[in-house]
Amino acid sequence: MKVLINGEWRDSLSGKMFAVHNPATGDVVGEAPLCGEDDLRSAVEAAGEAFADWSAKNPRDRGKILFFAAEEVRRRNRELGSLLTAEQGKPIREAVDEINGFANILEYYYALSAGERGEYQNLRGYGHTLVERRPLGICGAIIPWNMPAIIMGWKIGPALVAGNTMVLKPARTAPLTCGKLAEILAGAGLPPGVLNVVTGPGETVGREIARNPAIRKVSFTGEGGTGRQVALDAAPALKQLTLELGGSDPMIVCDDADIRMAVEGVIRGRFYNCGQTCTAVKRLYVYESIADEFIRHLRARVEEIVVGNGMERGVSMGPLNNRPGLDRLVRQVDAARERDEGEIITGGRAPEGKNYGRGFFFLPTLITRVPQDSVLFSEEVFGPVLPIATVTDLDEALERANDSRYGLGASVWTRSTDVIARVTRELEAGIVWVNQHLRTPPEVPFGGTKESGIGRENGRRALDEYTEEKTVLIRLQ
Incomplete structure (x- = not known):
């Protein structure tokens, strides 16, 4: 596996790799680049360059790319499920179900791409008012190893359909399936720079996602202590956050x-x-x-x-x-x-x-x-x-x-x-x-209360999480 930056699969700038092991046997099942902050900054730059064209694209055309990718994912579900089992450990039946679940998510957001949400009112004394929802820009996603395909889908589906570009960091113990899924999306027509996948340690790559001021939103799923650190690192730039921090x-x-x-x-x-x-x-x-x-x-x-x-x-x-x-x-x-x-x-x-x-x-x-x-x-x-x-x-x-x-x-x-x-x-x-x-x-909002996090994933609500409102007041002469 290599990192995906600006539509190209390349080695990390460090030139180093780390091994991914099968948790059932201890055998090495693959390698991934050991990336650092410079790799992440390159990915952010690529995402920034791709944003204008991607956000200007017809939402239905953005959705079609996800739909075409979902078709290919379903066709290759056994192959992808076997890779997921090898790096994550779950039984092959559960792994194939998860791969199909990833396809379900892409198909759902394709269906939502047919209509952008907004509001219109005619207020007497003020004129016509429009409330549009606009994409945020570059978004960052940090995903865990337990359900890597599903959670990748939760984050990229609404973000990309809404017109954002994204930098995604998979978990170190389960990055390989995420890389393959990103490869399929690229093959389905996703333009270079729209989705960038960077592998490596959370303390460097993950923290740079949280800290980098060009990233407007961070979506993190993982352990509570790490989530708090993400929030602290993101605070100076007042980033929007979605934190799913586990439960009991x-x-x-x-x-x-x-x-x-x-x-x-x-x-x-x-x-x-x-x-x-x-x-x-x-x-x-x-x-x-x-x-x-x-x-x-x-x-x-x-x-x-x-x-x-x-x-x-x-x-x-x-x-x-x-x-x-x-x-x-x-x-x-x-x-x-x-x-x-x-x-x-x-x-x-x-x-x-x-x-x-x-x-x-x-x-x-x-x-x-x-x-x-x-x-x-x-x-x-x-x-x-x-x-x-x-x-x-x-x-x-x-x-x-x-x-x-x-x-x-x-x-x-x-x-x-x-x-x-x-x-x-x-x-x-x-x-x-x-x-x-x-x-x-995927049709219903998902997220927690108390120390289980903030924000919601899934459903139409997730599109709101990846957009911001712009109010327009028009008074005709």
Whole structure:
């Protein structure tokens, strides 16, 4: 892989590369340029030169390029999914789904490109008023390794359709698929300089995106501490920001819930992508009256999960993506064990056997009787570990669910319309699911409250995030 700057794939100015490893085997699956601040500045310059022509293009023509790229992505979804599995670790089925999801996003913003948003009024005494939405200019995006294709789509789809140009930095442990997707966009007709992909460390490339005064907006998805640093670095230039900083999503299972349906919701909501999803189920609150039956069914299903290399047949959960993530997860589980914060009823360790070799594997884990002040509830647990607590009623469930500095997503499982009405009103979260969890179609706004971030991605709202309003008042003579 090379960096994409001004439509050309080139080596970094440093001439150095870094290896990308398969998290299931430790094998090298590719290399990417080790870029620095000078590479990023070159990308910003290219984006600036491309902006005038791109922003002047008919929005439908901008959208058509995304549509043509989406067709090619779908045609090559197995190839791209295999690359994603190799560098990220998720099972091939999940990887292909993510690649198709990237295509869905491009197609959605192509559909929105048919009409630009604006407002018109005729105000007596003032004349005609127009409120137009104009592109911001050069935008920067910093994306994580857990869902690189989907999150790349979330950022480039609305930004490019709105007429902006962009500099994008993928994560160091999963840059290869993003490079291929950018290559497909270029092949579909995206002009040079409109999308530039620069790989390298967050402390240099990422910080230059946040600091560079020519970049008008930064969209960051990742860890909260890093997000705060991005905000500080962007503050002097008063950049617009979208920050999606993770969460600790609660799931409430009421006594009238369909137990088997809710169990399957946990399996997908917690263990999809090895639990490495911002909106994964990370805290489970079950009514006492059904807890024994629910946990019995859940444990049986969890122990059916097959852990292994995502490219192998029958594997339903791959490894964690990287060593620091695995080490942090182990520390959290060990801390809960040492403090007697619950009972591990399954999992709680790495799997044994030669097939797991140098991979970053951890067994799917259930921990019951977890107190509200446990590290497993107060911190974001980014891996296949689920803490469980019982509650007596809805009042307690809501109080405990909202007792968190995070507020990204939440779900409730019930048949009661009264419960649904109250929970959706009172849960402190940017997105609330009812009898489902984790699903985030491109048509709906996505983002958090409290320390889960600011701004929104997806939907028509995302176009607003990548534009600014210009008011025009006309008085005819």
